[in-house]
Every structure is written in structure tokens, then in C-alpha cells.
Amino acid sequence: MDIVVCVKHxxxxxxxxxxxxxxxxxxxxxxxxxxxxxWDDYALxxxxxxxxxxxxxxxxxxxxxxxxxxxxxxxxxxxAGDDGYAQxxxxxxxxxxxxxxxxxxKVEPVEGLVKINRELEGGLxxxxxxxxxxxxxxxxxxxxxxxxxxxxxxxxxxxxINVLGLEDLQLGENEVGESGSWMTVERxxxxxxxxxxxxxxxxxxxxxxxxxxxxxxxxxx
Amino acid sequence: xxxxFVLVEHRQGEIRDVTFEMLTKGxxxxxxxxxxxxxxxxGHNVKDFAKKLGEYAxxxxxxxxxxxxxxxxxxYQEVLAHLITQRKPTLTLIGHTAFGVDLAxxxxxxxxxxxATDCIDLDFEGKRLDVVRQVYGGKVNVKARLxxxxxxxxxxxxxxxxxxxxxxxxxxxxxxxxPLVEDIKYKRFIEYVQPxxxxxxxxxxxxxxxxxxxxxxxxxxxxxxELADALGGVLGCxxxxxxxxWLPKDRQVGTSGKTVKPxxxxxVGISGAFQxxxxxxxxxxxxAINKDPKAPIFRVADYGVVDDxxxxxxxxxxxxxxxxxx
Numbered sequence: 001m002d003i004v005v006c007v008k009h010x011x012x013x014x015x016x017x018x019x020x021x022x023x024x025x026x027x028x029x030x031x032x033x034x035x036x037x038x039w040d041d042y043a044l045x046x047x048x049x050x051x052x053x054x055x056x057x058x059x060x061x062x063x064x065x066x067x068x069x070x071x072x073x074x075x076x077x078x079x080a081g082d083d084g085y086a087q088x089x090x091x092x093x094x095x096x097x098x099x100x101x102x103x104x105x106k107v108e109p110v111e112g113l114v115k116i117n118r119e120l121e122g123g124l125x126x127x128x129x130x131x132x133x134x135x136x137x138x139x140x141x142x143x144x145x146x147x148x149x150x151x152x153x154x155x156x157x158x159x160x161i162n163v164l165g166l167e168d169l170q171l172g173e174n175e176v177g178e179s180g181s182w183m184t185v186e187r188x189x190x191x192x193x194x195x196x197x198x199x200x201x202x203x204x205x206x207x208x209x210x211x212x213x214x215x216x217x218x219x220x221x
Numbered sequence: 222x223x224x225x226f227v228l229v230e231h232r233q234g235e236i237r238d239v240t241f242e243m244l245t246k247g248x249x250x251x252x253x254x255x256x257x258x259x260x261x262x263x264g265h266n267v268k269d270f271a272k273k274l275g276e277y278a279x280x281x282x283x284x285x286x287x288x289x290x291x292x293x294x295x296x297y298q299e300v301l302a303h304l305i306t307q308r309k310p311t312l313t314l315i316g317h318t319a320f321g322v323d324l325a326x327x328x329x330x331x332x333x334x335x336x337a338t339d340c341i342d343l344d345f346e347g348k349r350l351d352v353v354r355q356v357y358g359g360k361v362n363v364k365a366r367l368x369x370x371x372x373x374x375x376x377x378x379x380x381x382x383x384x385x386x387x388x389x390x391x392x393x394x395x396x397x398x399x400p401l402v403e404d405i406k407y408k409r410f411i412e413y414v415q416p417x418x419x420x421x422x423x424x425x426x427x428x429x430x431x432x433x434x435x436x437x438x439x440x441x442x443x444x445x446x447e448l449a450d451a452l453g454g455v456l457g458c459x460x461x462x463x464x465x466x467w468l469p470k471d472r473q474v475g476t477s478g479k480t481v482k483p484x485x486x487x488x489v490g491i492s493g494a495f496q497x498x499x500x501x502x503x504x505x506x507x508x509a510i511n512k513d514p515k516a517p518i519f520r521v522a523d524y525g526v527v528d529d530x531x532x533x534x535x536x537x538x539x540x541x542x543x544x545x546x547x
Contacts (some may be wrong), residue, residue, distance in 0.1 A: 013357045014492055019517045020361065027361060044345040078322075078507050085338050086317075090326035099295065099407035102323045115411070120232070120319040123303055123416030123470060126291075129409045155401030182335040183352070183365040190515065191355065191362045193537055197509060197525035207526050212544050213507060214524060218506060220428070220485050221452070221544050 001056040001109065003047045004066055004091070006076040013081070023118035024187045039077025039176040043138040045145040046107060047075050054109060065095060073114070074135040078103050086137075100135040101128055105142050224259040225251045226313040228301065229274060231262075231291065233413065240317035244277040246343075246382040247314055251279070254345050256311055260392070263300055263504060265290035277390035286399035291410040294323040296401060302331055303400040310349070317376035329374040335367040338376045350375075358494045359517040379476070380499045384436040389530055419471035421455050428454025428513055429483045431474055431501065435490020435511065435530055442467055444534050445489050451541045457481060459497045475500035486517045490530045493518025510534065 011032035012099055044062045050056075050073070059196075066074065074096075076089035086102070093100035105125060106117035117125045119139050130136075148156070162178055166176065199206045215221045227247045230237040244260060251258040251369040260278040262271055265287050282304065288296050301324075305313060307363045315321040317339040322441060329336035335350075336344070343354035350367045352375060367373055423429055430484075436442060450458040457474045458467075474481055475497040486504035493509070493516055501507070502521045509522035510530050519525045525534055 011357075012298060013360060015513060017513050018357055018360045027357065059253075081358065084354075084358075087320045087326035087336065087338050090323070091330045094327035094330040100323075101294075101408065102320055102326065117414060118319060118323070120413075121237075121476055122480075123473070123478055125414040125416075127411040127414060129411060131407045134407070140460065146467070181368075182329075183337055183367045186351070186364045186366055188356075188361050188363050191517070191520070192267075192360070193520045195520060197519040197522035199514075199519075199525045199527060204528065204532045204536045207528065208533060209539045211524070211526075212540045214506075215485070215541070216544065218484075221505070221541055 001050060001054045001072045002070050003056060004069060004071045004074045005040070005044050005047045006074065006092070007044065008037045008077070008080050009034050010080055011035075011083040012038045020188045020190065024189075025185045026188065031182060037077050037080050037082075039081070039138060039140055041077075041145045042140050042142050043075040043077050044144045046138055047073075048146075049143060050107065050109065060163055066092070072132050074133075075099075076135065076137050077141045079136040091135035091136055096135070098133050098135055099130050100137070101130050102137040103139045103141050104136045107136065107142075222230050223256045223412055224280070224308055225254070225256045226259050226261050226305070226308075226310040227278065228313065228315045229260050229262040229264075229268070229270065229322075230292075230316045230318060231264060231270060232320075236273065237316065237318070238384070239318055239377065240274075241277060241384045242379065242382040243314045243316065243377050245387075246275075246377070248277070248387070250312070250343070251343065254311065257312065258390075258392075259308075261301070261304060261313075263289045267321050271394045274467055275392035275394060277387070278392040279390055280392050281394045282397055283394060284397050286401055287400070288405055288411040289399050291407055292320045292323075293408055293410050294320075294327065296405050297324050298328050298331065300400055300471065302396070305332060305334075306370060311345075312372065313374045314469055315374065316377045317378050321376045325374055325376045331382070332372075332374075334372050334374050335370050336376075337365065337367055339378050340375050341378050341381045343375055355495070358492060359494075359498075360515060378495065380495075389531045399547045416470060419469055421471070423455050423457045423472055423474065423478045424481050426455040426457075426481070427483050427488075428452045428485045429457045429474070429501070429504070430454055431457045431482050431486060431491055431497075432462055432468075433459040433460065433489065433490045433497070435492075436462070437490075439465070439467045441531070444531070444538075448487070448489070448534055448538045451538045451545070452485070452487075454485070456481070457501075459491050459494070489520050489534060492516045493521065513532030 021028045079086035103119045105119045107113040200210045227243045257279045259280040260274040263291045315325045337352040341350045432445040463473045479499045482503045484505045488509040507522040508524045509518040510526045514527045
């Protein structure tokens with residue numbers, strides 16, 4: 001089975017404070033660490049697991065570049081941790097004229113198709129069969145992304161990386177970036193608070209004492 | 222008159238809440254833009270749904286077909302593309318749910334319509350459509366303008382718009398012949414898989430300690446478990462903890478897990494992405510401990526502690542134990 005995985009580079013923002021930059025249309029990225037999008041990490045691991053089971057090759061490429069590659073399966077993350085659109089994979093499938101399934105939590109290849117579980121709301125899942133070739137967007141938690149050894153990193157460094165420009169992809173300037181996009185950012189801002197938590201200040205000893213008082217006043221301890 | 226479409230989402234015999242939330246917002250938009258609010262109902266044997274939806278919309282379009290009984294993006298896309306092409310609504314609202322994300326991007330691509338996903342607000346300015354959405358896990362909002370078009374597709378974040386009790390609209394029910402002619406080719410719904418039932422039901426607990434990514438390592442889990450024990454409560458968590466299998470799926474609080482409404486919820490090392498917040502924001506008392514002062518969890522919490530959880534939680538546990546022993 002030949003598998004293509006699409007990956008995106010995003011800033012790690014889960015545990016850092018973010019500021020909007022001067023333009024008001026972007027965030028300050030200088031002090032942020034960039035990493036592979038968390039969802040894509042699970043997609044890559046799933047591709048490796050399938051390859052180990054079935055053989056074949058894995059390519060890491062996005063979009064126009066894919067159409068001339070041999071593939072049975074394209075995997076992307078269900079969404080990106082930065083813009084959170086959750087749309088790229090499905091748009092790509094439609095452009096390629098192949099079926100898709102999103103938020104996939106389990107992949108089982110069967111002759112000519114994949115049997116998958118999609119994550120729905122409230123802990124519910126649905127089992128769906130999709131004909132190959134197909135595109136699946138992978139939800140986190142589907143597997144345990146492996147840590148790559150130093151040897152593995154060395155081997156990866158030696159791999160040929162094919163960087164394609166617009167010309168290689170036969171795309172015009174106006175088909176990409178903001179002019180090729182469905183929408184234009186007007187401004188970015190820190191969300192207004194509907195309610196603001198009362199911040200308890202002080203040393204750990206002091207704040208925990210305040211919490212105990214609050215809990216006691218409410219009869220919770 | 223021109224229409225504004227709201228796609229009805231239903232599953233296992235029930236209309237999903239997001240439908241009424243979209244109809245509420247849709248009504249406001251349709252009144253302001255002088256368009257008809259139309260609920261689009263695809264399904265099989267859904268007469269009862271149509272009646273109920275008529276209270277919230279000017280019109281209910283019903284396409285009844287056995288192939289539409291369970292959600293299937295392939296069949297839904299074909300029918301919706303047909304309806305949009307025929308009736309040219311100014312806007313089609315779809316829930317940003319497991320169903321909506323499987324459908325909206327390919328539908329918009331097929332019809333070459335601008336799409337905005339996971340929106341928390343939207344408004345027309347003349348023919349232009351402006352949307353508000355959240356990025357970076359809810360830490361930043363973006364106001365964006367869509368490329369001008371006669372018709373737009375927008376997916377709406379669930380639990381964003383509050384459903385208003387309104388005078389029933391007495392919408393007309395219009396049955397449309399299914400445009401599906403062939404069998405569904407590429408995608409087949411097989412069955413629903415119910416979540417496994419665990420030993421602890423976090424939804425019925427009076428005290429829930431929720432743990433998130435900030436706990437960093439499985440080895441650190443006893444710190445929060447002991448806090449939950451000291452309070453006589455149970456341990457819940459946000460998505461990353463279940464993804465890493467440090468706690469079972471039935472402990473997950475949020476959209477894809479459980480909704481809890483305890484007397485006390487303490488969020489530890491949880492930044493508060495909306496998927497999590499939706500599942501706990503109605504708790505009686507919310508206390509959050511997080512080192513990022515801008516963490517979205519502080520926008521739903523009653524009290525917050527901006528500090529390292531590893532410094533605060535062990536002390537809190539001891540103090541609570543002492544207080545209970547007194």
C-alpha cells in the first residue's frame with residue numbers, strides 16, 4: 001500500500017502566552033517553538049504502522065504535488081493546532097476526486113477498502129467502509145507516536161527532500177497565499193472575557209489557604 | 222424570496238442541539254437581510270422532525286430517502302449540492318461537528334463556494350460576509366472577511382449560540398424528491414459503536430478534579446489523583462491525557478467525552494480549549510490552576526491560580542486533608 005502523509009509546521013502554543021503583533025493580523029512568533037502539528041504526528045505514526053503491516057512507501061507531500069504520485073491512501077491530521085480549520089484534508093480529497101473520512105480513530109485495511117472508526121460526539125464512534133484510494137484525516141489518540149532514535153534522525157537527514165516551487169506545481173501567484181484563499185484576515189485580538197476569574201495571588205501556602213476557605217464557605221469540605 | 226439554509230443535524234432519532242443553535246442565529250441573520258430561513262432536513266421517515274423544525278424556520282425542506290437514514294457525507298453532499306444549485310441560498314450553515322467537518326469542505330469545493338469553518342460569529346455587510354473564529358486553541362480570535370460570493374458555506378461551533386424560546390414560526394413543510402439516483406458508491410455506514418462503560422461515572426460525581434497537558438508525565442498523575450481523593454471526588458481529564466492513555470476514555474470531559482456539572486470542578490494544567498470547556502462550564506464552582514495567565518480556562522473559572530501546578534497542588538492536597546480531619 002502506498003501512503004502519502006501531509007504535514008504542517010505549527011508553533012507550539014498550548015502552554016505559552018500569546019500576543020498579537022503590531023499589524024493586528026498575526027501573532028508574535030519570535031519566541032515560539034515550531035514543531036510538527038500534533039494531529040499530523042498521529043497520521044505519520046498510523047502510516048508507519050500500516051506500512052509495517054502491509055509494505056509500500058510513504059511520502060510526505062501536500063496538495064498539487066500529490067496528483068502525479070502513486071498512492072492508495074492519503075493521511076492528514078484532522079486539524080491543525082494553529083488555525084484549526086479542519087478542512088484541508090477534505091478539500092484535497094475533493095480536488096483529487098477521491099472519497100474521504102474525517103476524525104478517524106481506527107483503520108483496518110480490508111481487500112480494496114478500509115474499514116474505519118470515526119469519532120463522533122459524547123464518546124460515540126461510527127464504523128464506516130471507504131473504497132480505496134481514499135483520504136483519511138486522523139484524530140489524536142489513534143496510536144502512540146514513537147520517539148525517533150538518534151540513528152533514525154541521522155537516517156532521515158540523509159533522505160532526499162524534494163522542495164517544489166510554484167512553477168513545479170504549475171500554480172500562479174494568485175492561486176496561493178491570501179489572494180488564493182477563501183478569506184482575508186481583518187484583525188486578530190485576544191478574546192473578550194465573558195467572565196473573569198478572580199485570581200488568587202500569593203505564595204502556594206497563601207493561595208491554597210484561600211481555596212480552603214472558599215471550599216469551606218461553600219460546605220464542600 | 223432568497224433563502225438562508227440551515228442543515229439539520231440528527232442522529233439516532235434525535236435532532237442535535239447545534240441545529241437549534243444555528244436556527245436561532247439564522248433567524249437573526251435572515252430577519253436582518255430580508256431572507257427566508259429554511260431548515261434543510263435530509264433523512265428517512267423524519268416527519269416528526271419536520272413538524273418540530275417548522276417552529277424555528279420559515280420553511281422546512283424535506284428530502285426523504287432510505288440512503289439518507291444515517292449521515293453519509295457522500296450522499297449528503299450530492300443532495301445538498303443539488304439543493305444549493307437549484308435554490309441559491311445566500312448562506313448555508315452546517316454544524317462544526319463530526320458530521321459537518323466530514324461534509325462542508327468537500328461541498329464548498331465542489332460548488333466553488335467560499336467556506337469558513339468553526340465560526341463563533343458571522344454577519345453580512347451588504348453582500349460580504351464577515352466571520353469570527355478562534356485560533357491557537359482559543360487563545361486568539363480572528364475576524365475575517367470571505368471572498369465575495371452569491372452564496373457561502375459556514376460551519377458553526379456547537380454551544381456558541383444560545384437557543385431562544387420564540388413564537389413558533391409555523392414554517393411550511395416542503396417535500397423534495399430525492400435527487401439520488403444510484404447507490405452510494407464509495408462510503409458505507411456500518412454501525413454505531415457505543416462507548417465502553419467504566420467503573421466511575423464522572424458525570425454523576427459532586428467533585429471533579431480535571432487534569433490536562435500541564436501534568437507533563439504519567440509519573441506525575443498521583444499528584445492530581447491524591448487531590449481528588451482528598452476532596453472525596455473523582456479524576457477527570459482533557460483530551461491529551463486520554464490520547465496518551467494515562468486515563469481511560471470514560472474520564473474525558475468535553476465534546477467527545479462527557480459533560481459534567483459537579484458542585485466543584487478544579488482544572489489542573491488545563492488551558493481550556495472549547496472542546497473541554499463545553500463539557501464543564503456549567504459546574505457550580507470552577508477553580509483553575511494554570512501557569513499561563515491568558516489560558517482560556519480563566520474565562521470560565523470563578524477562581525484562578527496563576528502558578529506552577531507542581532508547587533500548588535501538593536500543598537492544596539495537604540491543606541484539604543488537614544481541614545477535613547479537623
